[in-house]
Amino acid sequence: MYxxxxxxGIALLLGLLAALLLKNMLLxxxxxxxxxxxxxxxxxxxxxxxxxxxxxxxxxxxxxxxRPMMTYTGGMVGTATQQTTFSGxxxxxxxxxxxxxxxxxxxxxxxxxxKTDSLFKLISLSSPTRHTASIVSWNPINDxxxxxxxxxFIELGVKCGGDDQCATERTVQELRTGNxxxxxxxxxxxxxxxxxxxxxxxxxDAIAKTDKQIGLIxxxxxxxxxxxxxxxxxxxxxxxxxxxLPDGYDHGEQSRSEKTAFIGLNKPANEQLTxxxxxxxxxxxxxxxxxxxxxxxxxxxLTHLGINTDPxxxxxxxxxxxxxxxxxxxxxxxxxxxxxxxxxxxxxEGSKQPLRIYRAGQLIAKLTDxxxxxxxxxxxxxxxxxxxxxxxxxxxVSVLVSDKSVKR
Ligand SMILES: [Zn+2]
Numbered sequence: 001m002y003x004x005x006x007x008x009g010i011a012l013l014l015g016l017l018a019a020l021l022l023k024n025m026l027l028x029x030x031x032x033x034x035x036x037x038x039x040x041x042x043x044x045x046x047x048x049x050x051x052x053x054x055x056x057x058x059x060x061x062x063x064x065x066x067r068p069m070m071t072y073t074g075g076m077v078g079t080a081t082q083q084t085t086f087s088g089x090x091x092x093x094x095x096x097x098x099x100x101x102x103x104x105x106x107x108x109x110x111x112x113x114x115k116t117d118s119l120f121k122l123i124s125l126s127s128p129t130r131h132t133a134s135i136v137s138w139n140p141i142n143d144x145x146x147x148x149x150x151x152x153f154i155e156l157g158v159k160c161g162g163d164d165q166c167a168t169e170r171t172v173q174e175l176r177t178g179n180x181x182x183x184x185x186x187x188x189x190x191x192x193x194x195x196x197x198x199x200x201x202x203x204x205d206a207i208a209k210t211d212k213q214i215g216l217i218x219x220x221x222x223x224x225x226x227x228x229x230x231x232x233x234x235x236x237x238x239x240x241x242x243x244x245l246p247d248g249y250d251h252g253e254q255s256r257s258e259k260t261a262f263i264g265l266n267k268p269a270n271e272q273l274t275x276x277x278x279x280x281x282x283x284x285x286x287x288x289x290x291x292x293x294x295x296x297x298x299x300x301x302l303t304h305l306g307i308n309t310d311p312x313x314x315x316x317x318x319x320x321x322x323x324x325x326x327x328x329x330x331x332x333x334x335x336x337x338x339x340x341x342x343x344x345x346x347x348x349e350g351s352k353q354p355l356r357i358y359r360a361g362q363l364i365a366k367l368t369d370x371x372x373x374x375x376x377x378x379x380x381x382x383x384x385x386x387x388x389x390x391x392x393x394x395x396x397v398s399v400l401v402s403d404k405s406v407k408r
Contacts, residue, residue, distance in 0.1 A: 090240025
């Protein structure tokens with residue numbers, strides 16, 4: 001027999017439970033991230049000023065509508081992040097959020113395989129119901145990510161062998177009838193035109209033709225969104241590298257024009273994209289490193305998809321371009337003699353929570369003041385490679401420190 005008091009207790013408990021359930025239903029996860037999807041359009045070898053010229057002439061209205069902003073690629077000259085401004089390393093950064101010291105795609109060799117987690121893998125592992133596709137005109141991209149294809153992290157991998165029409169049509173088809181949560185589509189024609197003719201009417205024409213193909217893809221997406229009003233699509237457009245001045249035939253080196261890229265998107269961007277840092281720590285290349293970078297694409301897409309990667313396992317160098325920024329300009333320098341690592345960063349927004357620092361997955365500091373640096377003097381022996389992650393406003397950003405970093 002239950003006593004009255006006990007029954008009242010149970011009733012109270014049930015009432016509390018019901019109230020909690022109701023609260024969760026009303027206030028809890030009101031955003032259903034499983035209806036959030038992303039389309040990333042990569043256009044090879046588009047130099048920023050040439051894109052602006054095409055936009056100003058009215059020849060690239062579709063890209064223009066995504067408000068492309070200048071970014072940089074190729075890592076930081078003279079550090080372990082430096083990578084050639086070729087397509088292999090460039091697309092590896094776009095699709096991993098990391099530089100060559102992590103992804104290890106140092107050239108256009110299609111035999112290379114990425115050595116860090118890809119966007120495809122992170123999306124795929126976040127939920128068994130999420131599906132990804134990589135549809136590329138330049139085949140070596142899907143070769144570099146072949147391990148993702150064999151592991152099923154990329155469920156649909158299509159190589160179009162330089163045929164942009166094939167990549168466009170396949171993407172349109174998948175948007176019409178497929179059920180992908182993330183599609184990467186790569187178009188190659190501007191890079192081809194640049195290598196063939198340099199800057200000039202042929203290159204401008206290639207940008208205009210590519211813009212029309214992106215238009216076909218976005219028309220298909222528009223139709224899909226009308227039929228599936230609950231889907232919320234992030235659309236991003238970017239490139240893998242710029243081109244060498246003055247003629248635009250080539251790329252691969254570390255000039256400002258070759259390292260200049262762009263990112264456009266269909267959502268309001270945060271200050272990382274819209275308000276470049278005017279006095280970056282490294283002022284080289286006329287302040288290029290104050291801009292957003294190609295490593296920022298991955299965290300932006302993860303943010304839109306609501307994928308919160310555990311900060312203890314976080315290894316992404318970029319910063320999200322939507323929502324909270326986290327810290328910007330994160331840098332690290334190792335003093336091997338003193339056995340210290342100095343971390344530096346910029347904060348351009350407030351936070352109610354302390355800033356947290358992780359070294360190799362372990363929480364090593366919580367800072368409540370507006371610090372912009374931290375010195376870690378508790379380094380393991382040997383130092384080897386250390387991944388640091390700084391979490392601010394619940395946004396993680398990582399940087400890799402190595403005692404074998406060769407300055408190139
Ligand atoms: Zn090229």
